[in-house]
Amino acid sequence: MAFCQFSFIKLLHLKVGTIVILFIYLFFNSSYDLSDQQVSKIPHPKNPKKIDSYGRDIWFLTEENELFHWYPVLESLIFKESDVLDFSIGADGTIAITKKDNEVYIRTDKWERISYGNYEHKNVSVYSSYLIYTIDSRNHLIQAFYDSPDTYSWACLDCLKKYYQISCPISQMDDDYSDYRSLWIIGSDHYIYKYSTNKKYIAISESPFKQIKVFNDQYIIGIDINNNLWKYRDGNWVLIRKYVKYATLNYLREIYFIDNDNLVFKMKS
Numbered sequence: 401m402a403f404c405q406f407s408f409i410k411l412l413h414l415k416v417g418t419i420v421i422l423f424i425y426l427f428f429n430s431s432y433d434l435s436d437q438q439v440s441k442i443p444h445p446k447n448p449k450k451i452d453s454y455g456r457d458i459w460f461l462t463e464e465n466e467l468f469h470w471y472p473v474l475e476s477l478i479f480k481e482s483d484v485l486d487f488s489i490g491a492d493g494t495i496a497i498t499k500k501d502n503e504v505y506i507r508t509d510k511w512e513r514i515s516y517g518n519y520e521h522k523n524v525s526v527y528s529s530y531l532i533y534t535i536d537s538r539n540h541l542i543q544a545f546y547d548s549p550d551t552y553s554w555a556c557l558d559c560l561k562k563y564y565q566i567s568c569p570i571s572q573m574d575d576d577y578s579d580y581r582s583l584w585i586i587g588s589d590h591y592i593y594k595y596s597t598n599k600k601y602i603a604i605s606e607s608p609f610k611q612i613k614v615f616n617d618q619y620i621i622g623i624d625i626n627n628n629l630w631k632y633r634d635g636n637w638v639l640i641r642k643y644v645k646y647a648t649l650n651y652l653r654e655i656y657f658i659d660n661d662n663l664v665f666k667m668k669s
């Protein structure tokens with residue numbers, strides 16, 4: 401009996417030790433990035449479904465398709481437009497929207513229509529005021545180039561494959577020409593691809609994603625179909641957060657995200 405008790409206690413010690421070691425192991429090897437846990441709530445409309453920011457300015461699209469602008473100077477949330485399907489902010493601050501009429505508008509002194517009824521535009525991604533991409537209702541990739549005087553020339557860039565999302569890099573326009581026009585997409589099987597000007601696709605993910613946002617060619621974030629938010633930086637996948645509905649990254653490298661409970665958070669990356 402004494403022998404039995406002794407070996408039981410020994411076994412117990414061994415188990416506790418194993419758990420402690422396991423815990424330490426998990427703590428240091430965790431795929432969670434522990435430095436990125438400082439999140440703070442920010443003001444937002446009810447039922448936000450999409451968020452994007454340009455510095456301190458934050459834009460929201462709600463489940464009711466209403467577009468709002470959190471304007472830091474007045475510290476207020478300003479209603480901008482209804483019937484909005486999608487919106488995007490380019491690296492130069494250009495804001496474009498698609499509306500329920502399936503046309504594309506950019507924000508000048510008003511919402512100025514820049515498409516001419518040739519495509520049923522659904523999703524939009526702005527590179528700059530000179531280059532805008534959309535996905536139409538047939539999931540084709542459409543491109544608009546600015547042509548003076550004040551018109552855009554529209555063309556179907558790929559009318560064969562299916563596109564689910566496009567994201568233009570937000571950090572560019574300086575040194576690295578290779579960043580220019582590199583376009584990231586969610587394409588066939590909902591995998592992430594890098595799309596180059598020679599129409600080559602480089603597969604990035606091996607599993608389906610719902611949404612991505614590209615900082616530059618070395619840094620993107622994405623939400624997989626299980627609502628996990630990932631950071632893909634210099635070839636490393638790091639899990640940032642679970643239960644995320646939508647996420648974005650701005651030029652200040654801040655990540656804003658909407659969780660499954662419609663709460664909005666901001667974190668440094």
Ligand SMILES: *[C@@H]1O[C@H](CO)[C@@H](O)[C@H](O)[C@H]1NC(C)=O
Nearest residue numbers: 485486522523564565610611
């Ligand atoms: C694309 O637009 C549709 C609305 O037409 C929207 O439901 C969908 O969420 C958009 N996709 C992304 C990735 O924003």
